[in-house]
Amino acid sequence: MNSRLWAGAVAVVAVLLSGCSSGDSGLDGPPPLPSITVGSGQAAESRVLAEIYAGVLRGTGSPVDTRLGLAAGEDLTALDSGAVTLVPEYTGRLLERLHPGATATESDAVFEELNRSLPAGLSVSDYGMAQEPGSGEAGEAGSAEPAQNVVPLMRSGVLTAAQVKALNVVAGELTSAELAQMGDAVRSGERTADQAAADWLGAR
Template sequence: MTARWRKAAGTVMSTAVVFALTGCTVDNSRLDEAQAPAAITVGSGESAESQVVAGIYAEILRGTGSPVEEGAAETRAQYVEDLGTADITVVPDFTGQLLHFFQPDSTLTDPDEVFEELNRSLPEGLSVSDYSDAEVKTEGDATAENVVPLMRSGVLTEDQVKALNVVAGELTSADLAAMVERVRVGELTPAQAADEWLAAR
């Protein structure tokens, strides 16, 4: 992590990056002064794509004032279970893969249709926010695979969901592919790739 982002873990990062990126603010006056911000755990899948995006989510959410922990990489089945038991708050996933996890017989390929059906297929207690234009291409599979945050419902604040939505609007397929390639060749760790992307915003 760069010196800029180490300093940014608290209020400086919140002001210089998240709120500059999102254009929104957190009104701490609405919180009980004795009430600490709710802790958040950001999970990730086993792919480099998931781990890079998880790093971006973690830094963005730290900027909203909540303490954030990053969980170990897990299979989809594991982190879906952890979301259900509140061990994980949010994890990046991919729309088509996630839809097929919950609805294996789906034949949808259009991004909007996949996202809509995914919303209908999620079990109670789980939700997704805006999906990103950033896609993961799977050879021989025409299904849309857009990056999307999978969340435990009702845990993130409105401002935190908005912050993730802005990431969705900023992250591109080219960005993600470039970061993942540098991770795969050992040039960067997923966390370093996430830091560089955020620093460039």
């Protein structure tokens, strides 16, 4: 992984930790970073996204596990119970689940409406430019279908500011074409989800 991704995902951590360091050699020091569990749905793209998030978050110094293949609708239950810390979602589909009948379709409007519809204790970071493969022209002018941008749905207050920044770096880097290509590779058996994620991260 080259300096472009690390600059956004890791350098902030070093700055924050250096500001927290103690001048003595006793027990004082920065608190340990939280343990994180990244969940996913059953779709190949969801599993790849979870592995990408896990890889980036490991780069911030936290221990990270994955819990892949959650059943439909199980993501909110797992988040509520604390079984997972975050899961990849698509903005439009999540909005439709949380606010049936919402009329927002354009990416920014869907994201704003989604933020207003989230249950207490849950939050999202920046949505990505990557959209759900097969969503076509959803979200474009004249479309009745909401935009389906990738977004991490997470438990509020668990991730550090640097870790949220790391997720935002992914949002700005991953494209729809890359996500579709990785999903196809996993479905065909050419790559596993963690291999596809490692390929993507290693190319940054």
